[in-house]
Amino acid sequence: MKKLFVFSLVVLFVVSFGINEVKASVSENSDLNSIEMFASKDKTSTFKVNGVCGMCKKKIESTAKGIAGVKAAVWDKETKDLKVTFDSKKTSEKKIQEAIAKIGYNAGNVKADKEAMEKLPACCKEGGKHSDHKACD
Numbered sequence: 001m002k003k004l005f006v007f008s009l010v011v012l013f014v015v016s017f018g019i020n021e022v023k024a025s026v027s028e029n030s031d032l033n034s035i036e037m038f039a040s041k042d043k044t045s046t047f048k049v050n051g052v053c054g055m056c057k058k059k060i061e062s063t064a065k066g067i068a069g070v071k072a073a074v075w076d077k078e079t080k081d082l083k084v085t086f087d088s089k090k091t092s093e094k095k096i097q098e099a100i101a102k103i104g105y106n107a108g109n110v111k112a113d114k115e116a117m118e119k120l121p122a123c124c125k126e127g128g129k130h131s132d133h134k135a136c137d
């Protein structure tokens, strides 16, 4: 009789532990994550940014990534294409372009802020050459 009691305790323990584990894995994988993924609308768009060198690349990419909602930003020095992935509920292509224009580059149809452009190293200005400035690669 005692054996049966112990046995049933063990069974009870295993069963309740098992249930907890199932609960834990349900809440981990979860509705919350999938709801969020469902709610966020990721968009990818590509537009031209008239940077010149590797330094421009860093600035352009970090400016884009600094905007809330931007998930990825890659600028190609050769093609001048900036490819951005962003949550369209948090930001927009236009906002990203305006932020980049503010640091001195033409972005898509948004023209560079003139003052910021004047402050760029010579090599980073439109038509600049890498050899114009040692800091530029």
Ligand SMILES: [Cu+2]
Residues within 6 Å of the ligand: 051, 052, 053, 054, 055, 056, 057, 123, 124, 125, 136
């Ligand atoms: Cu540059």
